[in-house]
Amino acid sequence: MIREDIKKTLINIANSSKHITVLTGAGISAESHIPTFRGPEGYWAIGSQEYHPQEMATYRMFTDKPYEVWKWYLYRMGVCAKAEPNPGHLALVEMEKIFPDRFTLITQNVDNMHIRAGNSLTRTFQIHGNIFFVRCAGECSEDVYIIPDGLKGKEKGEDLSKEEKELLVCEDCGGMIRPHVLWFDETYNEVYYRFQSSLAAASQTDLLIIVGTSGATNLPNQVAWQVYHNSGTILDINIEENPFSKLAIKSGNGAFIKGPSAEILPEIVDALKNS
Ligand code: APR
DSSP states (O other), X not given: OOOHHHHHHHHHHHTTTOOEEEEEOTHHHHTTTOOOSSSGGGOEEEXXXXXXXXXXXXXXXXXXXXXXXXXXXXXXXXXXXXXXXOHHXXXXXXXXXXXXXXXXXXXXXXXXXXXXXXXXXXXXXXXXXXXXXXXXXXXXXXXXXXXXXXXXXXXXXXXOOHHHHHHSBOTTTXXXXXXXXXXXXXXXXXXXHOHHHHHHHHHHOSEEEEESOOOOSXXXXXXXXXXXXXXXXXXXXXXXXXXXXHHHHHSTTOEXXXXXXXXXXXXXXXXXXXX
């Protein structure tokens, strides 16, 4: 159960014209059985060599071993396609309905779960992309496409067929297509990852709810610190303490709420609804 003082803060925000931003990480999808990034299931084997996601999810690896990188993404895409949104995702859909014009969702997840659950594309900034989409690896245009029909989720280690390899081709220039995701050796931008839009949302945010992230990436940190410096309230929901927990506790009326997001987020939405 969330504390009474936190409920009070939520009710005050609900009864005002204040802006709410929710920032999510892999933890919100953990209860949908999608492995987190830094959890124990993140490794990928190529031959006898094991690689971390931080090595696989790079432009450099894609340049060296494009088909291995595609195998890894198609495996992960299959895991995400089989998963279902959990009560945490559904609570955020409710939240958007309650505050349609003062709600922003910033997600680091590429799993498409927020959109599948029902959050709107206009209010959801997918700052690390979405693995169900592709674009030209050579950037012959800025267009982003739904992944070609013939490319389905694969089992771990399953090789790409000749037909699948043929689908990994850009229809405009004949070069290769890549997953529409931000890799570790790349930088944020507005056109693909809503970089400026996220910072603009942060500058207007009165309440920031951070959910299931280890705080290891750049833009989420910029968002959290901006809200903190603007004297906003930060609530951090996570099963473990993380770099955002202390910042949340130090923020005005903020708190670290220890627990699974699939339990805590519906409680938060109940508090907001009953105000
Ligand atoms: N409820 C809430 N939090 C949870 C739950 C849960 N049920 N399960 C796990 N967590 C928390 C973990 O304690 C951890 O803090 O979720 C966090 C997951 O951390 P990471 O695996 O590091 O994922 P994330 O923070 O989203 O990673 C950020 O880094 O690897 C890149 O681009 C990738 O988007 C990813 C980004």
